[in-house]
Amino acid sequence: MTRTWVRELAGWMLALAVALVTTASVAASARGDLLFRDGDSLIVALLSRSILEGDRLDWAMSSVLFLPETAVFTVLEAALPITVDALFAVSAIVNLLALYGAFRLVAGRRREGSAPVAWSVAALGALGALAMTETSASRDALELASLPLTTTYYSATVVAVVASVGIARRIRDGSAHRAALLVGLGLVAAVSTLSNPLYAVWLTAPLVVILAILALRSRTRTRDLWLVAALLAGTVAGAGFRIPFSAWIANTGAGYAQPALWMESVEYYGRLLAERLQSPLGLVAAVAVIALLALGILRTARARDDASRLVAIASWALPLAVVIGAVALGTHAARYLQPAVFAPLLALVADTRALRAPERIGRRITAVSAVALLVGGALSVPRLATAAATTDPDLACVTSWVDASERTGAGQFWTVRLPKLHLDDPSRLVQVDHRLDGYAWLVNRADLDAREVTFLVQDSQSVAWELPVSAVPDAIVECGRWTILDFASTPLPLGPAHS
Template identity: 60%
Template sequence: MRQTWVRELCGWLAAALIAIVTVAQIAATARSELLFRDGDSLIVALLVRSVADGEPFDWVMSSVLFLPEIVLFGLLWMLGRLFALDVNAVLAINAVLNLIALYGAVRLVAGRRRADSAPVLWSLVAVGAFSILSMTETSSSRESFELASLLLTTTYYSATVIAVVLSIGIVRRMFDDPDRSSRLLPVLLGVVAAVSVLSNPLYAAWATVPLGLLLGGSAVYARWRALSLRLLGWLLGGTAAGLLGRIPLSEWIANDGSAYAQPTLWPQSVRYYGELAAERLSTPLGILGAVLVVALLAVAVRQSFRAQDAGARIVATAAWLLPLVVTVGAVALGTHAARYLEPVVFAPVLGLVASPLALRVPRRAALSVTAGAGVLLIVCAGLSIPRVSVAAQHPNGDLTCVSDWVNGSGQTGAGQFWTVRLPKLHLDDPSRLAQVDHQLNAYAWLINRTDFAVGEVTFLIEDAQSSPWALGTNAQPSDVITCGQFTIYDFSPVALPLGPARS
């Protein structure tokens, strides 16, 4: 019993070290833009700060509510204030915890330890493979097939990824030993489904549909019929409960997601994803990442045919079925968002833990290899912590220039979505910047609508991501302040009225 406890603890510690190394490497590349500065990536941070500052709550979200992400980041935000950490440091810690949480979910999928199995080892191998895949992603683009590193953000569906893996793990545990498994496991599956769909309906496409197909197929066999139908009932029931739970929250949901489905655009969808694939394969790291994904898929297919029990077969089949179903579904619905295909990179690693058999290695050699790997991880993590710190605290003179000017001006200004969100997060008073479109209409999208109560602004901020302004007025700025990538147009004392809100 003690050996088991020690082994599990070592697994979690090793996963933490892997997570630190991974985040440090990604933060040292242009991918750090998505971690610390991208407009989309700052949704959760902006909302948590708004709540923590006591602003009236009138947030409007997309179809995704980010509920688990908000809870985790909120706790980290409070700890960050206790230890005087800035928002970038909190984002970096959140990234590490996301990867550790993935390990925990994968460990559930790997099943209970048996005499001939090594689930901790193979769970670490699976997370290590995912981390290597993440480290092949180095661009700043949010619209690319660099999908693994999206898990490290607070925005791009990290909680949904972990929930899908947890769901597969729960199903596997029930199939492994239906007589000894806790009766609460099916209930837990329903709860995970309900919370996940409430927060992000994409869970239904990533988990409910493919797992539903698997459980439906298993129900064909008399031995597994009762269990499969029971799990399927909780899965579908939880999904339905999550969808119903969104109804009372509709006031804060600007888009229910139905507009994203445009089946007639499937040819354009094929072209779009094809272009992203070609772009990914245009670099050596991209080719390495693609080869790794294909290899993992091949392992999963092989394991699904060689599995010795139902639980292993469920996991191995899910490892290749999820990418297949999600890809076909994304194209059939005419979608144009790379992030919808995240199962293509996280599901295949589960093939490594479908049948986590212990390696036949002499005990002394195993101890030596384990000790050596542990020391290497500790050294790498120790060297990585300063790298993460440097990346998180990297001075941004342009941002500082904007913040200092706005903080000192006492004015309220505005900017467009991709431009305004970064400086807004870092201001002493974020309400000093309102989010607008290029015509100066209030842009009610992933923002607190109380910002628009000011009614008018006296300066505008823009950068290369801003569309040309169409203000419908002859007013000219009284001053132009250049802050590197940002430009501030000061119209004071003239006030520019905000147009009606739109999303």
């Protein structure tokens, strides 16, 4: 028993080292913009702050509610007296640790001759290695392994999908706690669907089909049917639980499905793939993913039991289903394809047999690898701290001016998201469109109660203004990549809000 606890604790320590190395690498690259500064990536931090400060909550969300992500970030913010960028870094580490826990669930119980902890660490390490090949600042790049580090791009859904496969494996493996696991699967499906309907697309639909096919020939037919029932019940319940949140959902997501545009979708994703393959690191990552898919197919053919076969099938069937589905629905968003990167990692934990090697050599290799990983994790702490503490003089200029003015201004979505988060009072910056109509998207609608503003913040991403009244700014304040147009003597009225 002691050896089991030591082994599991060692696995979590190594997973923490992987998380530190990965997060530090991503944060120190141009990809760090998605972690700390991207307009989309700030929604969870803004919502968390609004909750902790007791604001009136009237949020306009997308089809994703980010409930688990917000809960985790709120707890971190309440518990840790650190800057918001440091919170983003800690959140990324927590996300990766949660993903390790999900991989460990998939890896199953330890048996004689197996090494589930080692294979779980290997799966997380492979994700980290893929994330470290991604260096673009673009949210639209086909660089998907780093997205679970963010608070916004579906980290909780990624963990839930992997964990669901793990629960299904445990049930197929004949666990004595089958009833509890079925309830757990239903709860995961319900909470995940409530927060993000993509769970139904990424996991429920393809896994139900897989289980239905396997049930035709499997010795675990009854278990498979119970699994299908739990998944469907949880997913349907989660969809129903979204009804009370309908006032918050500004876009149901139905408009994202445009099957008539499937050819444009093929061209879009094809272009992203071509751009990814132009870099050596992108090519290496693509080869690695293909190798993982091949391993999944191989392990499907050579599976020792029904439980490992399900995981092996999921490693290649989930990516295939998601890619085909994304194209068939005419989507145009790289983030929807995340299972194409994280699901193939399931092949590593489908079969957790220990690699054959002389015992003495195996122990030495394991020890050296573990020490190297722990040292790498420790050395990554200063690098990550530096990335999280990097000052932005342009941002400081804007926030200092707005805070000192004690007035309310406005700016367009991509322009004001970052300054808004870092203000003493985020409501001092109202989110508008180029006509000064309120833009209720990923923001607290309570901010839009302001009837007028006395300054505008713009940058290179801002669309040319079409002001509702003829006005000339009293002063123009240059703050690096931002410009503040001060209309102190001519307040500008705000128009009606829209999403």
